[in-house]
Amino acid sequence: xxxxxxxxxxxxxxxxxxxxxxxxxxxxxxxxxxxxxxxxxxxxxxxxxxxxxxxxxxxxxxxxxxxxxxxxxxxxxxxxxxxxxxxxxxxxxxxxxxxxxxxxxxxxxxxxxx
Amino acid sequence: xxxxxxxxxxxxxxxxxxxxxxxxxxxxxxxxxxxxxxxxxxxxxxxxxxxxxxxxxxxxxxxxxxxxxxxxxxxxxxxxxxxxxxxxxxxxxxxxxxxxxxxxxxxxxx
Numbered sequence: 021x022x023x024x025x026x027x028x029x030x031x032x033x034x035x036x037x038x039x040x041x042x043x044x045x046x047x048x049x050x051x052x053x054x055x056x057x058x059x060x061x062x063x064x065x066x067x068x069x070x071x072x073x074x075x076x077x078x079x080x081x082x083x084x085x086x087x088x089x090x091x092x093x094x095x096x097x098x099x100x101x102x103x104x105x106x107x108x109x110x111x112x113x114x115x116x117x118x119x120x121x122x123x124x125x126x127x128x129x130x131x132x133x134x
Numbered sequence: 135x136x137x138x139x140x141x142x143x144x145x146x147x148x149x150x151x152x153x154x155x156x157x158x159x160x161x162x163x164x165x166x167x168x169x170x171x172x173x174x175x176x177x178x179x180x181x182x183x184x185x186x187x188x189x190x191x192x193x194x195x196x197x198x199x200x201x202x203x204x205x206x207x208x209x210x211x212x213x214x215x216x217x218x219x220x221x222x223x224x225x226x227x228x229x230x231x232x233x234x235x236x237x238x239x240x241x242x243x244x
Contacts, residue, residue, distance in 0.1 A: 055233070057179075064136075064220070064222055064235055064236075064237065064238040065171075065173070065179055065222060065224075065235050066235065067224075067232060067233035067234065067235065070233065079231050079232060080232070081232050082230070082232070115178050115179075117178075120169075120181075120184060121169050121171065121179075121181045121184065121224070122181045122184070122190055124178035124179060124180070125178065126178060127178060
């Protein structure tokens, strides 16, 4: 059974940093593009970033370019999202997902507030 | 705002059919496959349709997808109360080099 489990969310002040992790199991993680998707309270989902199988290709939504970095460790079956210079508008539930959208985690909540 | 436009809401009686449109452009729907997602409050989106018209294992054939030009459509037949949810289209946008979701449609079963 495919499982994606996010962790690392929490309350952070504006300008602060957080590192989200996603532990994958039940499938050959190293064979899949992976994505981070976020959803602000009461809003629709917003794709944040994705990464190819070996980490050599990465894409980001414009609003996080230069602030967020997606990465992966295939030996640990893990996906990461380093978030710097956080803003109030980054407040959302962050989901880890396979790039084709067929598997999603339960999400981890990030709140940016003073 | 999203580059993919959906109607805010659609509704129908149990057993009836609804269709949800997703309008985009040549840089997204016009040249890429479309996916459709179902989302209940407080949960992650669930994939209903991929590659514009294919259903993942376990998705009933009451759900169907189609694409024509720069628009895509999700159809739900035999509407059930359990289908009340938000529905989103999504696809890659070649100009933005980003994945984009639609504005979302709330389905209400009358």
